[in-house]
Amino acid sequence: MNTIKYFVKITNENDKIIFQGKPITLPIKEKYITEKCIELFSDPDPCIIHQSYASQKLVDYFISLFPSLPIKHFSLSGYTKKLDFINIPSIDKYYLTIEVK
Numbered sequence: 001m002n003t004i005k006y007f008v009k010i011t012n013e014n015d016k017i018i019f020q021g022k023p024i025t026l027p028i029k030e031k032y033i034t035e036k037c038i039e040l041f042s043d044p045d046p047c048i049i050h051q052s053y054a055s056q057k058l059v060d061y062f063i064s065l066f067p068s069l070p071i072k073h074f075s076l077s078g079y080t081k082k083l084d085f086i087n088i089p090s091i092d093k094y095y096l097t098i099e100v101k
Contacts (some may be wrong), residue, residue, distance in 0.1 A: 006063060007099040010088065011073070018094055023059045032058060032085035059082055061096070070100045 008026065010019040019026065036054035037046035046054065065082060066074070073095045076083065080092040088094070 005067070005101040007101060009097040009099075010076075010091070010094050011080055012096070016086060023063060024056065026062065027057060027087035028055055028058055029085055029087045062086070065095070069098050072097045074091060 006021065006023050006024050007019060012048060013019055026028055033051050033054045034044065034046065036057055037043045037050045040054060040057070041050050041051050061085070063069075065079070074097070076094050077092045083091050
């Protein structure tokens with residue numbers, strides 16, 4: 001089975017790295033994980049398994065926003081509402097690179 005692996009980098013206009021790593025390690029706001037757990041499992045106090053599954057679903061959504069991968073230095077302006085679940089203030093001021101391995 002061939003599994004696609006992604007590597008995400010979020011940088012500012014000067015190429016300073018704000019985030020770098022696997023998509024599952026994106027800083028996701030706890031509120032959105034809980035909301036996703038309620039949506040998926042009707043669980044307002046989710047266990048770690050439900051939290052992990054909900055986080056993966058949010059990451060899947062994140063990747064789906066960019067159907068033409070890989071991308072390099074893609075401006076996130078205009079993505080404020082769509083990426084509100086990621087805990088990076090003013091994310092719309094940054095640039096996204098997604099590598100496919």
